[in-house]
Amino acid sequence: MSPAELFSLPFMQRALLAALFTGLAAPAIGTYLVQRRLALMGDGIGHVAVTGVAIGLLTGWSPTWTAVVVAAVGAVAIELIRERGHTNGDVALALLFYGGLAGGVLLTGIGGQSAARLQQYLFGSLLTISISDVIVTMVLATVVVLIAVGLAPQLFAVSHDREFARVAGLDVRLYNILVAVLAAVSVTVAMRTVGLLLVSALMVVPVATAQQLTRSFRTTLAAAMVIGVLASVGGLVISAFASYRASVAPGPSIVLLALAGFAVTWPIGVWLRHRSRLRQPFADDPVGHEVSDDHDDRHPHRHGDDCGHLAVPHDDHVDYVHDGHRHAPHGEHYDEH
Amino acid sequence: MTTAAPTTPPVELVGGAVAIGGRPVLRGIDLVVEPGAFVALLGPNGSGKSTLVRALTGLRPLASGTLRLFGTPFAQFHDWRRIGFVPQRSSAESGVPASVWETVAAGRLTRRRLLRPMSSSDKTAIADALELVGLADRAKDGVATLSGGQQQRVLIARALAGDPDLFFLDEPTAGVDARNQRALAEALGRLRDRGATIVLVAHELGPLAPLVERAVVMREGRIAYDGPPRHDDGHSPHDVHHHETLRPRHGLPLEGRWP
Numbered sequence: 001m002s003p004a005e006l007f008s009l010p011f012m013q014r015a016l017l018a019a020l021f022t023g024l025a026a027p028a029i030g031t032y033l034v035q036r037r038l039a040l041m042g043d044g045i046g047h048v049a050v051t052g053v054a055i056g057l058l059t060g061w062s063p064t065w066t067a068v069v070v071a072a073v074g075a076v077a078i079e080l081i082r083e084r085g086h087t088n089g090d091v092a093l094a095l096l097f098y099g100g101l102a103g104g105v106l107l108t109g110i111g112g113q114s115a116a117r118l119q120q121y122l123f124g125s126l127l128t129i130s131i132s133d134v135i136v137t138m139v140l141a142t143v144v145v146l147i148a149v150g151l152a153p154q155l156f157a158v159s160h161d162r163e164f165a166r167v168a169g170l171d172v173r174l175y176n177i178l179v180a181v182l183a184a185v186s187v188t189v190a191m192r193t194v195g196l197l198l199v200s201a202l203m204v205v206p207v208a209t210a211q212q213l214t215r216s217f218r219t220t221l222a223a224a225m226v227i228g229v230l231a232s233v234g235g236l237v238i239s240a241f242a243s244y245r246a247s248v249a250p251g252p253s254i255v256l257l258a259l260a261g262f263a264v265t266w267p268i269g270v271w272l273r274h275r276s277r278l279r280q281p282f283a284d285d286p287v288g289h290e291v292s293d294d295h296d297d298r299h300p301h302r303h304g305d306d307c308g309h310l311a312v313p314h315d316d317h318v319d320y321v322h323d324g325h326r327h328a329p330h331g332e333h334y335d336e337h
Numbered sequence: 338m339t340t341a342a343p344t345t346p347p348v349e350l351v352g353g354a355v356a357i358g359g360r361p362v363l364r365g366i367d368l369v370v371e372p373g374a375f376v377a378l379l380g381p382n383g384s385g386k387s388t389l390v391r392a393l394t395g396l397r398p399l400a401s402g403t404l405r406l407f408g409t410p411f412a413q414f415h416d417w418r419r420i421g422f423v424p425q426r427s428s429a430e431s432g433v434p435a436s437v438w439e440t441v442a443a444g445r446l447t448r449r450r451l452l453r454p455m456s457s458s459d460k461t462a463i464a465d466a467l468e469l470v471g472l473a474d475r476a477k478d479g480v481a482t483l484s485g486g487q488q489q490r491v492l493i494a495r496a497l498a499g500d501p502d503l504f505f506l507d508e509p510t511a512g513v514d515a516r517n518q519r520a521l522a523e524a525l526g527r528l529r530d531r532g533a534t535i536v537l538v539a540h541e542l543g544p545l546a547p548l549v550e551r552a553v554v555m556r557e558g559r560i561a562y563d564g565p566p567r568h569d570d571g572h573s574p575h576d577v578h579h580h581e582t583l584r585p586r587h588g589l590p591l592e593g594r595w596p
Contacts, residue, residue, distance in 0.1 A: 167422035216479070
């Protein structure tokens with residue numbers, strides 16, 4: 001089968017659409033979770049959503065909608081437990097992790113459903129997605145993206161510094177709950193694509209990748225969404241082609257592709273951070289300095305813009321970093337700073 | 338800067354008390370701050386000075402007493418654009434990089450409406466605030482790459498961007514090197530000249546000392562001294578924890594006005 005034939009298949013087109021919208025929505029809300037150092041919250045919500053799916057399977061209601069409701073309730077519970085400060089955020093997450101997963105497996109068994117049915121939701125089943133599933137995915141993902149981008153100034157302020165946001169008159173609790181509910185919606189949106197157990201990866205890994213290279217929040221948000229789309233669509237396409245030779249599931253391919261992107265950008269990020277640390281201006285020097293005396297022979301040139309030594313601002317002049325010394329031009333000689 | 342009813346005290350706390358987890362931390366606090374005043378809350382660690390500022394901003398609920406901001410009882414107060422809060426620096430760290438400009442832009446939220454793009458006056462205010470703290474050239478840099486003192490100035494610019502009348506600053510000089518402390522003092526001096534009311538918490542005044550008109554010294558959750566600061570031989574009355582060993586060369590008063 002040629003690529004053209006593959007992409008003309010209806011199930012493949014549905015899968016591509018779902019992957020596109022999921023890849024856009026999950027990192028959008030994931031950025032706020034990472035900013036609040038709640039990177040694992042998506043995972044916690046994902047585990048709670050397992051119970052939601054099981055309730056759907058047990059009652060015959062749509063597992064997508066029961067998962068949305070149960071995940072949203074779980075997310076708000078996590079947020080409230082965290083806010084009240086009775087338990088650490090991570091302990092609150094852990095409690096819901098285990099309760100959600102155990103409840104889901106138990107209910108699936110009671111309902112007489114096979115584990116394979118639940119597995120579709122645990123690890124994703126992008127290629128068996130129906131038209132109505134695609135429409136629900138597109139609508140929910142659009143809502144998540146519009147709110148995450150439209151309310152970015154407010155959500156940024158609340159996630160960045162909640163005390164300042166409160167004194168600025170923002171309803172911090174309302175915005176926190178909004179983020180929690182949006183995270184729950186994203187989890188259920190991504191459930192069919194990468195599965196509940198891997199959903200957090202699509203929320204967090206693109207953000208972690210983006211921030212290796214970015215300096216501002218807005219570019220991180222935008223870059224994470226682009227990376228999310230590349231990873232989810234790319235992972236789907238790779239798995240579709242690889243499926244000629246072996247059984248390759250789209251969910252894990254998407255997550256591994258996202259991780260590969262991180263592995264490529266991480267060294268670049270390390271280098272960028274190293275470079276910016278070297279170029280940071282030196283602080284005011286209260287100790288004073290002495291005249292450099294050991295470079296007359298090895299020092300045939302004048303320090304300047306093109307001498308090849310790193311120039312770092314220091315107070316009102318420039319120091320040249322030179323074999324681990326800091327040389328400041330002073331008349332005919334160099335001072336050691 | 339709005340100048341309506343300039344005689345209404347921006348801060349009026351009567352009989353204020355704060356309990357944290359049922360444990361009384363502040364009690365019997367009466368504090369009225371006049372418009373345009375520059376007040377420093379001083380005292381040793383654990384004396385309640387930060388808690389007092391948090392109570393004044395509503396971050397800590399009062400267990401008893403009444404708080405009025407600009408003459409309005411706190412429960413009815415919604416005019417947040419008149420207040421600029423500069424929290425302790427540690428609260429401004431986050432998991433995703435944020436640029437200096439973005440952080441300062443958050444200060445405009447008191448004046449922006451939901452889902453509206455930023456106006457040109459917002460942008461001017463942000464640029465002015467960065468200019469005033471001397472960081473206009475660092476606007477695009479990540480906050481995390483700045484030194485502690487520069488980060489502190491970013492937080493002041495953020496409060497400044499909302500163009501408030503009343504500033505609360507929680508330990509703006511903590512962990513800030515001498516050079517940045519001077520830059521900070523310069524920025525606060527310009528704010529005062531614009532007519533802003535400033536209430537700040539400090540462990541040490543350092544270069545801020547000449548600006549302070551009134552020192553409120555906290556001790557074990559009560560106000561122990563309230564009056565003009567002492568500047569004898571250049572020292573500020575910040576080290577009250579030394580007062581048991583009264584040493585005149587530290588400029589500590591001996592005439593009994595201190596606790």
